[in-house]
Amino acid sequence: MILTDELLLQYKRCHRRAFLNVYTEESQQPSEKNQFLLKLTEEREFHSQQVVENYGLPYHQPKTLTKDKENNLTLALITENLMRQGVECIYQGVIIYKVKNFIDTNQEVTFIVSPTLLIKQDIPSRWGDWSYFSVNTHLGKNIKPEYKLISGFQGDILSLFQGINLSHCQIFLRNNLKPYYLNLSIWIPASRELVKEFTLMIVQKKEPDVFISRQRCSFCQWYDDCYSLAKSQQHLSLIPGITPKRYNLLTSEGINNLENLSQAKIWDLNRILDKDMANKIYLQSQSLVSHQAILKNPTLPIIPYHPIELYFDIEAEPDRNIDYLLGVLLVNNETQEKKYYTFLAETLIEEETIWRGFLKFISQYDDAPIFHYSQYEVETIKRLAYLYKTPSLPLQSLLNRCWDLHKIIINSFYLPVENYSLKSIGNWLGFHWRDPKTGKISSHNVRISGDQCVFWYDQWLKTNDRTWLNYILVYNEDDCLGTYELKKWMDKELRVKN
Numbered sequence: 001m002i003l004t005d006e007l008l009l010q011y012k013r014c015h016r017r018a019f020l021n022v023y024t025e026e027s028q029q030p031s032e033k034n035q036f037l038l039k040l041t042e043e044r045e046f047h048s049q050q051v052v053e054n055y056g057l058p059y060h061q062p063k064t065l066t067k068d069k070e071n072n073l074t075l076a077l078i079t080e081n082l083m084r085q086g087v088e089c090i091y092q093g094v095i096i097y098k099v100k101n102f103i104d105t106n107q108e109v110t111f112i113v114s115p116t117l118l119i120k121q122d123i124p125s126r127w128g129d130w131s132y133f134s135v136n137t138h139l140g141k142n143i144k145p146e147y148k149l150i151s152g153f154q155g156d157i158l159s160l161f162q163g164i165n166l167s168h169c170q171i172f173l174r175n176n177l178k179p180y181y182l183n184l185s186i187w188i189p190a191s192r193e194l195v196k197e198f199t200l201m202i203v204q205k206k207e208p209d210v211f212i213s214r215q216r217c218s219f220c221q222w223y224d225d226c227y228s229l230a231k232s233q234q235h236l237s238l239i240p241g242i243t244p245k246r247y248n249l250l251t252s253e254g255i256n257n258l259e260n261l262s263q264a265k266i267w268d269l270n271r272i273l274d275k276d277m278a279n280k281i282y283l284q285s286q287s288l289v290s291h292q293a294i295l296k297n298p299t300l301p302i303i304p305y306h307p308i309e310l311y312f313d314i315e316a317e318p319d320r321n322i323d324y325l326l327g328v329l330l331v332n333n334e335t336q337e338k339k340y341y342t343f344l345a346e347t348l349i350e351e352e353t354i355w356r357g358f359l360k361f362i363s364q365y366d367d368a369p370i371f372h373y374s375q376y377e378v379e380t381i382k383r384l385a386y387l388y389k390t391p392s393l394p395l396q397s398l399l400n401r402c403w404d405l406h407k408i409i410i411n412s413f414y415l416p417v418e419n420y421s422l423k424s425i426g427n428w429l430g431f432h433w434r435d436p437k438t439g440k441i442s443s444h445n446v447r448i449s450g451d452q453c454v455f456w457y458d459q460w461l462k463t464n465d466r467t468w469l470n471y472i473l474v475y476n477e478d479d480c481l482g483t484y485e486l487k488k489w490m491d492k493e494l495r496v497k498n
């Protein structure tokens with residue numbers, strides 16, 4: 001059995017993912033198609049380079065010393081050789097350590113770890129008067145338990161490999177060149193527990209259940225397989241509001257799928273969940289089973305209807321701290337005409353220009369309501385107004401015209417959707433996003449998110465190829481159109497209910 005630090009990280013994030021990666025032939029595994037992940041890999045490399053430069057140490061990089069760059073065995077031999085020589089710093093080294101009959105499983109486990117850096121220190125080891133501690137880089141801005149566990153695991157293997165007890169290692173977070181010192185006397189035992197759990201899962205060959213979580217699954221290469229399985233099982237994780245903890249509570253009472261939940265008695269649910277949550281989950285399941293929207297309370301929300309309405313959506317690049325596209329769909333309800341306007345920063349210094357262009361445009365329709373689908377638009381308006389010194393009077397009047405349809409919808413309706421993203425609701429309403437690459441509506445739901453736009457904008461900045469910008473414009477226009485479709489549905493629904 002082989003356990004790498006990467007595989008252990010996958011296990012920590014999702015047991016099922018690690019299991020599928022171990023027990024599926026490599027040729028049968030779905031490929032990592034997401035371009036945003038490629039961007040993250042590049043960024044991590046860049047961050048690591050900055051950390052290396054910050055140390056100011058001469059370093060050796062095993063990958064540059066061999067043609068066999070992907071072969072861990074070769075890289076491990078080079079790394080070991082460099083450690084024995086006592087070089088100051090090793091960048092992207094590989095360490096392999098084998099344990100026979102690991103935790104009495106009769107298995108030989110090969111551990112493979114690849115810390116970002118190995119740095120020499122004056123503590124004796126099997127090499128002589130020196131040894132190495134590990135340094136890891138991560139793109140997160142805050143320290144997470146998974147970072148600590150992986151560093152704990154690497155620290156453990158590095159200690160065993162060198163025949164010493166390392167006391168600490170370092171972690172560098174994004175945009176921060178001050179190290180976080182990790183106490184290995186705490187995190188080695190914690191990582192051993194995780195390794196033990198992983199090993200037992202592999203030895204017992206017990207496939208972990210699927211659990212779809214939007215945040216965790218959206219970048220996973222197994223998503224299509226897992227989603228089909230969850231769909232076929234009417235899995236509870238496809239119901240908004242069901243967290244892993246609530247899932248365990250429900251299944252322990254024999255409520256295993258949507259049908260069971262929709263037929264459950266509300267007083268039974270009240271026994272296992274708090275009353276409010278029980279009611280929410282119950283009504284959500286009723287909406288899904290009946291394919292109907294259900295009003296949450298008798299007081300109907302008020303949303304304006306106006307001859308001219310504006311639908312607003314923003315694209316941003318958080319790493320560069322820029323809101324580079326302010327997209328507005330103008331709808332004339334009297335003529336049914338729709339026109340899409342864009343305020344696009346083609347360079348990183350044009351944010352102020354597009355903000356002023358947007359304000360000028362909006363001021364031509366000064367009594368038109370502005371609909372958007374998240375809190376982000378209002379937060380961005382405030383940020384840009386502050387940054388570019390927009391007077392408070394026009395700012396306040398602009399904010400007064402903003403209507404967050406996401407907030408209104410989640411406070412007012414249960415909808416037969418798996419989540420309350422604009423895409424899910426839009427698809428339920430029969431609106432389909434175009435595939436930005438072909439400009440055509442695809443027969444299957446296009447899985448594109450704002451993260452994909454971050455990658456496209458990055459490509460535009462690097463290549464100056466307008467194709468990337470065109471993808472973003474198609475995507476943003478469809479977000480505005482999707483918001484408009486939702487507003488139309490809400491108008492109709494509220495008219496009927498009134």
Ligand code: SF4
Binds near residue numbers: 211220
């Ligand atoms: S799609 Fe989700 S549940 Fe399936 S393996 Fe990936 S992270 Fe795990």
